[in-house]
Amino acid sequence: MLGLSRILINYQENPVGIEKIEQVGWVIVxxxxxxxxKNYELQISRDEEFGELVYDSGVTESGESAHVVIDNESLKLQSSTKYFIRVRISAKDGGPSEWKTGFFVTALLSEEDWKAKFITIETEADKDDSRGSYVRNEIVIGKRVKAAYAHVTALGLYQLYINGKKVGDDEFTPGWTSYNKHLLYQTYDVTDYLFDETWEEGSVNAVAGHIGAGWYKGTVGFVRMRNHYGTRAAFACQIAVEYVDGSRETFLTDTSWKGTYSPVLFSEIYDGEIYDARREIPGWNEAGLNTENWADVAAVPFGADVLSAQSGCKVKQITEVPAKRIFQTPQGDTVIDFGQNMTGWIEFKVKGRSGDRVELNCFEVLDAEGNVYLDNLRSAKETIIYTCKGSEEVTFHPHFSFQGFQFVKVSVYPGELKEENFTAYALHSDMAVTGEFECSNPDINQLQHNIIWGMKGNFLDVPTDCPQRDERLGWTGDAQIFCRTATFLKDTYTFYSKWLRDVEADQTDEGGVPHVVPDILIGKSSADRLMKDGDHSAAAWADVAIIMPWTLYLTYGDTTVIERQYDSMKAWIGFMQEHSVGNIWNYKLQFGDWVALDAEEGSYFGATPNDLTCTAYYAYSTRLFVKMAEIIGRTEDAEEYRKLYNEIVDTYQKTFFDETGHMNVQTQTAQIVSLYFDLVPEAFRQNVVDDLLRLLDKENGHLVTGFVGTPYFCHALSQNGHTKEAYELLLKDDFPSWLYQVRMGATTIWEHWDGMKPDGTMWSPDMNSFNHYAYGAIGEWLYRAAAGIECDEKHPGYKHSIIAPHPGGGLDYVKASYESVYGKIVSDWNVDGNRVTLHVEVPCNTTASICPYNATEILDSCGLAFEETREGYRAEAGSGIYEITYLME
Incomplete structure (x- = not known):
């Protein structure tokens, strides 16, 4: 049997709203x-029967099944059009397969195609107001409709309605970007929303938008500034209709539309929402409404040159979490516990008289006495207020605000509180699950759960850092250290690619990279006691501009992201080069080994000197840039920056190593980054490994690392022959450790190792998020080392995998899988004494090297030819399923 399980266009199945086809791939089964x-045939057609072909590859002799490039110029695709795509293949030993079919819908393919105006009822006087507003118009469909597509965006947030129905299931559109440089629009198939059954006389259809302030003009940032991008929230919509007779018509937002304020009296990202149902307008989004008292809208100037289409990875209401219990705190507050820290909103049912109110205050944790704890929210209110309009039961959730919470204090509620009337929904960017991990240790399984929920909670359109307090910013450092873990857990290509465009858009003229992206700090952070004028270009933070494209290349085998980000990457290397002194890089405010436990009392800055951490990242990023330059054929740059890299490494080794072959900085992090970034002279490697083990032993086997050292700690151990110590570190369950948080009842990853102390008291109200994914970077080690699923840098995208599991830690078994662009890779092992049974699955059209760590004898090779090498046993495998048994030390 030979077949295809899915077709991917730009790494998405059936994308709606693409500007061009960057690559096509398929999964062979x-x-x-x-x-x-052996070969493939690929066809694209206007019709589902493939009678109107616009592309036909013919039988193409090629082994490529993940990055097939099509000449978009020869396609001559039309805007706002649905196309069908199908593929079939032959293998070297069989075929052809049956056709596998998919589709895609084009967005607006040129800047000139965008005709809609941005419209609003707000004026400059409304710049400090965060009310919701409605805009609407009616369109007449005079012919029978074949297809209709809406292209929609906003300066702020929007919800689109046609004939009373909300279009699509996306939330918080158009998302958060560097609006004035990069604004996304979404495309929806609205064919079934339009009335055309009376087309002979013309069918009247209502098109309406609900608009909120969102990130565009609302309060964003811990210095509590607003209007970062503009002062008036506005809406833009363009509906392209194709009729059965082949003609087309376009309907646009313009100044003929009408608007009024909505029942959303206030809605902000941090502070929640106030909604008065008594102000609802029946039929506001339906045809036939009398809008005589509605206001005329005004057009807001905005250039179409910054618009780009978003075809996937939009925020959705994804996971339902019912209320677990309702209880009274010692202080007498009524609290609902949902049993899971999350990001999203609470949907509730209420039945009350006109004027009755519901007030809910969301928060993360209870204090040591079991009472409501709000201090770590800082100034964020996270409050939902709803005013009833009548006696009927209604269901409500916020429109333009999300909360970070596990608990909710019910301050006001008419009637009897029942658990079934309250449901929480997790909202995050819609990314397919790619990784699964399970083992025999329930605490590690809970840690894996916490890592996943930390990712869910902080991947709401941008990679944020704390979804509960008055911050929720796209910190580049957090994104950098977690990105490899994230690629194992979910399909992050579209999510990260979108965000990287804003990394580039927000770089300074010199190539500096902001601390947060989208940037709202440069030139605005002087009010913050920490940042003042150091509001960009911190090592390990800004290096996301290099490390994330490299990670996406490794994970997907995709050179497009390298080419797209190349200028951005080169500019960042140039910035470090310009501001380094004698190849030692340091610049203004550096976070260093942020919140490391070896910091001085009361300080956030770890003990490892900035000169070392900055220069280590300078070398590492330059090395990765050289590799990427070579990959896309930029040989002159590769040669130039290889020379620079060698100079930086030479300086690093002369500066940070003494004549005895030891580092002159004796911190855990100094040893870790030197080992992981390959900055140690080979003759000194064992010294550095021994020093790291000594420093670990000095802390009774505990880490004292922060943001720079923690992600690589277990790797630095296992990659240097100390898997036993890596497991011991992972399995610590007292402070400080990953499992300490698990034992304290955490359901997500915390910002601080001791965010909550054993007695229930808190680390600090100033900066103490209980949903902060950064330290979840240990998840990468679980997949790459414990399970042993590793990509081969020479054959990226898991075209060739390295299966090198590291049994240990007293675990009886590990079950892990990763859904690559070629298909599912599986590495399961179980241990009985010193006997290991390894189950491996290698996807079609790929190969793998199977390298059982510490194997002393292969008992059952499953037909593979194992050879003994200096590193241990190794066998090369084609696609298929293998059961291997061996003895280990």
């Missing part, structure tokens, strides 16, 4: 081993 694609 077969019950045979050693399946290698």
């Amino acid at each position: 077969s019950d045979q081993k050693h399946v290698i694609q």
Whole structure:
């Protein structure tokens, strides 16, 4: 049996709203081993029967199944059009397969195609107001409709309605970008929303938008500034209708529309929402409404040159979490516990008289006495207020505000409180699950759960850092250290690619990279006691501009992201080069090994000197840039920056190593980054490893690392022959450790190792998020080392995998899988004494090297030819399923 399970266009299945086809891929399935694609046929058509072909590859001799490039110029695609795509393949030992079919819908393919105006009823006097507003118009459909597509965006947040129905299931559109440089619009198939059954006389259809302040003009940032991008929230919509007779018509937002304020009296990202149902307007989004008292809208100037289409990875209401219990605190507050820290909103049912109110205050944790704890929210209110209009039961959730919470204090509620009337929904960017991990240790399984929920809570359109307090910013450092873990857990290509465009858009003229992206700090952070004028270009934070494209290349095998981000990456290397002195890089405010436990009392800055951490990242990023320059054929740059890299490494080694072959900075982090970034002279490597073990032992086997050292700690141990110590570090369950948080009842990753102390008291109200994914970077080690699923840098995208599991830690088994662009990779092992059974699955059209760590004898090779090498046993495998048994030390 030979077949295809899915077709991916730009790494998405059936995308709606693409500007061009960057690459096409497909997943091959077969019950045979050693399946290698011989050729493929790919067709694109206007019709589902493939009678109107616009592209036909013919039988193409190629083994490529993940990055097939199509000449978009030869396609001559039309805007706002649905196309069908199908693929079939032959393998070297069989075929052809059956056709596998998918589709895609184009966005607006040129800047000139965007005609809609941005419209609003707000004036400059409303700049400090965060009310919701409605805009609407009616359109007449005079012919029978074949297809209709809406292209929609806003300066602020929007919800689109047609004939009373909300279009799509996306939330918080158009998302958060550097609006004035990069604004997304979404495309929706609205064919089934339009009335055309009376087309002979013309069918009247209502098109309406609900608009909120959102990130565009609302309060964003811990210095509590607003109007970062503009002062008036506005809406833009363009509906392209194709009729059965082949003609087309476009309907646009313009100044003929009408508007009024909505029942959303206030809605902000941090502070929640106030909604008065008594102000509802029946039929506001339906045809036939009398809008005589509605206001005329005004057009807001905004250039179409910054618009780009978003075809996937939009925020959705994804996971439902019912209320677990309702209880009274010692202080007498009524609290609902949802049992899971999350990001999203609470949906509730209420039945009350006109004027009755519901007031809910969201928060993360209870204090040591079991009472409501709000201090770590800082100034964020996280409050939902709803005013009833009548006696009927209604269901409500916020429109333009999300909360970070596990608990909710019910300050006001008419009637009897019942658990079934309250449901929480997690909202986050919609990304397919790619990784699964399970082991025999329930605490590690809970840690894995916490890592996943930390990612869910902080991947709401941008990679944020704390979804509960008055921050929720796209910190580049957090994104950098977690990005490899994230790629194992979910399909992050579209999410990160979108965000990287804003990294580039917000770089300074010199190439500096902001601390947060989208940037709202540069030139605005002087009010903050820490930042003042150091509001960009911190090592390990700004290096996301290099490390994230490299991570996406490794994970997907995709050179597009390198080419797209190349200028941005080169500019960042140039910035470090310009501001380094004798190849030692340091610049203004540096976070260093942020919140490391070896910091001085009362300080956030770890003990490892900035000169070392900055220069280590300078070398590491330059090395990765050289590799990427070579990959896309920029040989002159590769040669130039390889020379620079060698000079930086030489300076690093002369500066931070003494004549005895030891580092002159004796911190855990100094040893870790030197080892992981390969900055140690080979003759000194064992010294550095021994010093790291000594420093670990000095802390009774505990880490004292912060943001720079923690992500690489277990790697630095296991990659240097100390998997036993890596497991021991992972399995610590007292402070400070990953499992300490688990034992304290955490359901997400915390910002601080001791965010909550054993007695229930808090680390600090100033900066103490209980949903902060950064330290979840240990998840990468679980997949890459414990399970042993590793990509081969020479054959990225898991075209060739390295399966090198590291049993240990007293674990009886590990079950792990990763859904690559070629298909699912599986590495399961279980241990009985010193006997290991390893189950491996290698996807079609790929190969793998199977390297059982510390194996002393292969008992059952499953037909593979294992060879003994200096590193241990190794066998090369084609696609298929393998059961291997071996003895280990």
